[in-house]
Amino acid sequence: MSTITNELFIYNSLTGQKEKFEPIHENRVGMYVCGPTLYSEPHMGNMRTFINFDMIYRYLLKLGYQVKYVRNITDAGHITNSTGDDVDSIGKVARLEQVQSLEIVYKYNVNFQELQRIYNMLPPNIEPTATGHIQEQIEIIEQIIENGFAYVVNGSVYFDVRAYSEKFEYGILSGRKVDELAEETRTLNAQDEKRFFADFALWKKANPDDMQIWRSPWGNGNPGWHIECTAMSTKYLGSQFDIHGGGLDLKFPHHEDEIAQNCGSLGCNPAKYWMHANMLNVNGQKMSKSLGNYFLPKEIVEGTTAVFDKPYAPNVIRFSMMQAHYRSTLDFTSDSLNAAEKGFTRLSEAIDKLEKLPTVETSSQDVQAIVASFYKAMGDDFNAPILLANIFEAVKYINSISDGNATISKADLELLSTELTSFVLDVLGLSLSKASTDSKLAPVMDLVLDIRKTARENKDWTTSDKIRDGLAAAGIVVKDGKEGTSWS
RNA sequence: GGUUUUGUGGCCGAGCGGCUAGGCAGCGGUCUGCAAAACCGUCUACAGCGGUUCGAAUCCGCUCGAAACCUCCA
Numbered sequence A: 001m002s003t004i005t006n007e008l009f010i011y012n013s014l015t016g017q018k019e020k021f022e023p024i025h026e027n028r029v030g031m032y033v034c035g036p037t038l039y040s041e042p043h044m045g046n047m048r049t050f051i052n053f054d055m056i057y058r059y060l061l062k063l064g065y066q067v068k069y070v071r072n073i074t075d076a077g078h079i080t081n082s083t084g085d086d087v088d089s090i091g092k093v094a095r096l097e098q099v100q101s102l103e104i105v106y107k108y109n110v111n112f113q114e115l116q117r118i119y120n121m122l123p124p125n126i127e128p129t130a131t132g133h134i135q136e137q138i139e140i141i142e143q144i145i146e147n148g149f150a151y152v153v154n155g156s157v158y159f160d161v162r163a164y165s166e167k168f169e170y171g172i173l174s175g176r177k178v179d180e181l182a183e184e185t186r187t188l189n190a191q192d193e194k195r196f197f198a199d200f201a202l203w204k205k206a207n208p209d210d211m212q213i214w215r216s217p218w219g220n221g222n223p224g225w226h227i228e229c230t231a232m233s234t235k236y237l238g239s240q241f242d243i244h245g246g247g248l249d250l251k252f253p254h255h256e257d258e259i260a261q262n263c264g265s266l267g268c269n270p271a272k273y274w275m276h277a278n279m280l281n282v283n284g285q286k287m288s289k290s291l292g293n294y295f296l297p298k299e300i301v302e303g304t305t306a307v308f309d310k311p312y313a314p315n316v317i318r319f320s321m322m323q324a325h326y327r328s329t330l331d332f333t334s335d336s337l338n339a340a341e342k343g344f345t346r347l348s349e350a351i352d353k354l355e356k357l358p359t360v361e362t363s364s365q366d367v368q369a370i371v372a373s374f375y376k377a378m379g380d381d382f383n384a385p386i387l388l389a390n391i392f393e394a395v396k397y398i399n400s401i402s403d404g405n406a407t408i409s410k411a412d413l414e415l416l417s418t419e420l421t422s423f424v425l426d427v428l429g430l431s432l433s434k435a436s437t438d439s440k441l442a443p444v445m446d447l448v449l450d451i452r453k454t455a456r457e458n459k460d461w462t463t464s465d466k467i468r469d470g471l472a473a474a475g476i477v478v479k480d481g482k483e484g485t486s487w488s
Numbered sequence B: 001g002g003u004u005u006u007g008u009g010g011c012c013g014a015g016c017g018g019c020u021a022g023g024c025a026g027c028g029g030u031c032u033g034c035a036a037a038a039c040c041g042u043c044u045a046c047a048g049c050g051g052u053u054c055g056a057a058u059c060c061g062c063u064c065g066a067a068a069c070c071u072c073c074a
Helices: A044-062 A089-099 A101-118 A131-146 A161-167 A178-183 A227-237 A248-266 A297-302 A314-322 A334-356 A367-379 A384-402 A410-427 A441-457 A461-473
Strands: A009-012 A017-020 A028-033 A066-071 A150-153 A156-159 A200-205 A221-223 A241-247 A271-277 A280-282 A330-332 A478-481 A484-487
Touching: A009 A271, A028 A044, A028 A227, A044 A066, A044 A241, A044 A271, A044 A280, A044 A297, A044 A314, A044 A410, A066 A227, A101 A297, A131 A150, A131 A156, A131 A200, A131 A221, A131 A227, A131 A248, A156 A248, A161 A178, A161 A248, A200 A248, A227 A241, A227 A248, A241 A248, A248 A271, A297 A314, A314 A330, A314 A334, A314 A384, A330 A334, A334 A384, A334 A410, A367 A384, A367 A410, A384 A410, A441 A461, A441 A484, A461 A478
Parallel strands: A028 A066, A028 A241, A241 A271, A280 A330
Antiparallel strands: A009 A017, A150 A156, A156 A200, A200 A221, A478 A484
């Protein structure tokens, strides 16, 4: 009952069910996550996806798996919008940016690495780029053509969905049926070269305004926008690996087409478990520039977005995200973030208390059960909100011990301390600012608080409050507890 | 229109057939020189209408509302 379990169930988007996680190779996990496109700075919604998969990665590590985590960087593909009628100013701006595509890639790559640090994300084992794998993409396209699931038209290569559907099931992930797709009233572009409207490009003949062009057996051009993931995932993880993740918005067509490409070239679905992270809303709506609720991950930390009237620490953002399940939409509002801020403070203060807790012979609570509840929550499809709920039960217990209303044994304290900090730091990826262990500040604070203590003993409230107010102005909060005064 | 989801208390969010979610806010206490924190107690829920069931927020149907995707855009 209170046994710690490392059983893990994962909701598989492919089957629509929670399934027991059994890696293809014992103790090893191959995980591929669709990464950012470096033609703009990822917004907060993109970051939620990456942070959620960071949490998933961290829990897999916590369970002792040897994880190979691959997340691509999209720095190539179709960057043109050759509609021919970009007379509006937005089109002109886009055109300008295209001219500088390489610069933009460098710029946003640096930016993205910085964001990963700010939000305390573990780096993947490999971050391959699309432009570094053009040859692999070409080889897979050749294989698909050879297998009869793609055709060449005028320097471009298209995936043949109808031919594919005779042998495989197109739409297996998204639930779309080829026949139903066919009934759609969507009108095709007049210049369309595709045999069937559901066909998609594997290789696209170069346009005159393309800045990045590669040679191929079919002439100069660009790879299609799904093929890079197929090329890089199979190269680094093999034709079949354990987990493929990404944002929910990538489910169709991107992931659906990845499956088609993998089946069409290698004959199998690339991933055993497909995982999709849900979207982030702001003030009840999808983030959108026109709605005025759009902001960047750095802006919210720096307080430079007009959406919120104060900055929020990366820890608070992460904490807030961890309070929602990765498969649910999450709404960011000032109220929800303020609540998260206070909740996170409560959590970190309890963890600070851990090392000073008094121990006795017996514990008044079943610590083993508390710790088991942590694993159980995460084992149920990475249910971080339940984990946090259970952690807050532990927080209450810790505070009670600190107040003398509950007890804990030495062995239990060690267990609780180790596991709690591990789940908070290693799994949820939160970091605690331990001001009280600051080597330079600590002796000063000891001195100051000692003076204040003397003043309080003499009932010299003026001096005592002056010290407290002065420290508060410097950002240091003083709290008078039963066991003495603490600060943070 | 199609596919996939979704609608929980003042706010954010779990639960998904019977058992307290949790955080924040509110109210009443305890503690405290005051403050803060903490602790104890407590109040607001499951969109609506039917159905299945001994029993439904949880399953099914309908109505109303919301979201993502629907192909060259990661």
